[in-house]
Amino acid sequence: MKINISKAIKQFFPNPSLDLVYFEAIANALDANASEINLIITIQSFEEAKSLKVEIADNGHGFTNRGFDKFCELLETDSPDNKGLGRLVFLNYFKKAFYDTLSDDSKRTFTLDNKFDRDFEKKTSLNSNGTKLLLENYKLESIKTYDYIRAETLAKSIELHFLPRLYIINKNGNEVNISIDVRTEIPNPDKNFHSDKKIISSKKLPKLKSKIFKIEQTDLYADFELLYKVEQDFENSNLTIALNADNRTIPISDIISKENIPQGYNCIFLIQSDYFKGKVGNSRQRLELEKNQFNALKYSVIEEIKIILEQEIPSIVERNKNQKAFLDKKYPHLEGYFNENIAGLVDKNKLLEKAQESFFKDQKETLEATYLTDTLYKKSLEVSSRVLTEYILYRNLIIQKLKSTNHNNSESEIHEMIVPIRETFRSKEYFTNLYRNNAWLLDDKFMSYNTILSDQELSKLIDELALEEEISQDKTTRPDISIIFNGNPAEQRVDLVIVELKKRKAGLHENEKVIGQIQRRARRLLQYFPNRIQRMWFYGIVDIDEDFELYLDSNDYTEIYSVGKAFYKTQSIVYKVKDKKIECPIGITVLSFDAFLDDAEKRNETFLSILKESIKVNSNNDLNN
Structure with a gap:
């Protein structure tokens, strides 16, 4: 074999697993038309990985002269189902693979290792056609899992891996038996690991139902067959979804998560089609399709599986409806983008990601349009509603976060949630800072600002007013939030809002300081009234307890x-x-903090209710059309 085998192993099998050794050896035996395949796994104990030996014997037609010639050249095959690479996986785990084979035209023994170059001896220990493969000198320091050497687990995985092929063998009136014989000197009862023997028979396969379906995509023209079994089994609750391609079963783990299937059911779904021929990767671990082809296949399979599950497990119907309703409520800006044919089965995050992709696609279409048709105009209005809804949902999260604060949160923590401390926001950067500046909490009209200063010295505020004077005296005093408005740029005068905060349950003394701070800010700023400042508003946000309410009453404050x-x-x-x-x-x-946040929440709820109803009406109209 004139090739650097060690490099070839890494290239063609980047993610190998020990069970691939068994799959490859059994596949070779089936390719040789074997009817009896014996797998013997010998190991002293799970911890003694170096003692692992694997023997696979079959009664197939053995290595013919032509077969041996192909074996000596990688990628040489007689069938598109074969890759001519599988034997490399043996050398990923074992230093040597010993072959003993007898066929109608030859007999030979040889050793496959990194230095193999067609050398063999014309002898055999076999009395009839077949092949015996012995794998020794395990290369790794450990075995990843007991599942790779436990007879019961291996029987299930091997049966599943070759299930479609065994069905065809059985359908053709033939029979194959595969025995898995595990022999160990030191068992581990806690891991259900012990010497054991299991037999797989093509005559005793699980009964699978069949359903033919098509995929509505021009380049996926072939028929697809879904073989399935859904049965109640509380001891072996499981979900298996796999493709049958090139006589191999390729599990697909990212279609439906096991958690989305009710407990107590064992479900098997196998998809097969002529379309898959020759589309399996070299390691036979994945299907090689274009992304759009795989996505079309994936979502069609999910829809077909959902129909089957709703027929076989009626209780799943209501659960899937509830999941769809939950998503619509949680993410109203994406209502209508959630695929109801797969909701409840696909991982919520993946479903959300898919909906967001579709939403972004519509956004991109409307934004890049040079001319709005009636249809595109309608879509642009709907997209705008959804974008606004997304923003309102963000605002609701901010409100809830602020509502969760208590006396343990410092004033600066609360301040940071409203407007980041020591920062300046300008109207020209409005959209850049949209999700950072939450001045709308006070009132939505405050989002028409020119400039917002957060915890900045009064001197900087005066500087923003474009006043030429000595302002060093104001470098030690900082209003919490200063908002400057100028509705008419032609005028030099501005409106000004000053906000002072105190932490939750700060107490009477600290709350009284807010009034004093406001008075001092006003006294300083009134020097620029009315020439530079035409109007000013002052706000204090505190926890109003009984003591502070009495203080306000005593100082002639009127409840509003x-x-x-x-x-x-x-x-x-x-x-x-x-x-x-x-x-x-x-x-x-x-x-009070309650008034501050509850008022904002009521405004937010009003916006959200209007937008939700608008989106729902548009979604229903799209469905009816």
Whole structure:
């Protein structure tokens, strides 16, 4: 074999497993038309991996001269079902593979190793046609799992792997028996590992039903057959989905998760088609299809399996409906994008990912359109509603996160959730910061800002007002949140909102500080009123307990309408301009955290209800059309 075998192993079998050794040896025996195949696994104990020996004997036609010539050249085969590579997997786990074979035209013994180059001896220990393969000198330090050397587990995996092929053999009136004989000196009862023997017979296969289906995609033109079994089995609850390609069974693990099948059922689904011929990878572990072809196959298979499961397990119907309803409620901006034919079976994250992909595709289509047809115009309106709904859902998460805060959360933590501390937000970067700046919590009209300063020195706020003066005196005082508005850029005057916060359950003394802070900010800023600042609003957000409410009542604050506690007062502020004292009224609103968040939540709920109903109506109209 004139090839670097060690490199070939890594190239063609990048993800090998020990059971591939058994699969390959048994497949070779079946290719030789064997009717009796004996697999003998010998090991001292699971821990003594180096003692592992594997023997596979069959009564097939043996190595003919032509067969041996092909064996000596990788990739040489007589059938598209064969790859001419399988024997390499033996050398991935064992240093040597000893062959003893007898056929009608030859007899030979030889050793396959990394230095193999067609050498053999013309002798055999066999009395009739067949092949005996002995694998020794296990190369690895350990065996990954007991499943690779436990007779019961191997019998199940080998039967499944060759199930379609054994069915064909049985259908043709032939019979094959495969025995798995495990021999160990030191058993492990805790792992159900002991000397044991199991037999697989083509005459005793599980009964599978059959269903033919097609896939609506131009390049997937062939018929597909789904062989399946769904039976109640509380001891062997399991789900198997696999493809039958090139006489091998290739498990597919990412179609339906086992958790989505009710407990107490053993389900087998095998998909076969002439379309799969020659499309199996060299290691026979995966099907080689284009991504769009595989996705078309995958979702068609899921839909067919869902129909079968709903017939065989009626209770699954209601559960799948509930899953679809949950997704629509949790992600209303994606309602109509969730494939109801597969909801409840596919992993929720994958279903969500698929819906988001479809949504993004529609967004891209409308954004890149140079001309809006009536259909595209309607779609653009719907896409806009969904984008807005996605944003409203984000806002709801922020509200719930703030509602979950308590006295253990610091003022800075709460501040950070509303507007990140020590940052400046400008209107020209509005969309960049849309999911970071949550000034809408106070009122949605505050999202029409020019600039927002978060926990910045008052000197920076004055600097933002474009005033030329000495401002060093303001470098030690920082309003929590300052919002500047300028509805008419032609005018030099602006509107200003100042917000002061305190942590939850801060107590009367700390809450009183909010009023003092607002008064000091107002006194400083009134110096620029009305020439540079035309209007100002001041907000304090605190936990209003009984003591602080009495304080507000004692200072002539009036309770105003709100979902929670809210108070307002017109406060006279005295400030100096060129040694002249001036008195000016300002409005101060004090909100409880409950009022602050509940008001925002009510506004959010109103938006969300309108958008949800709009999306639902559009989705239903699309279905009816």
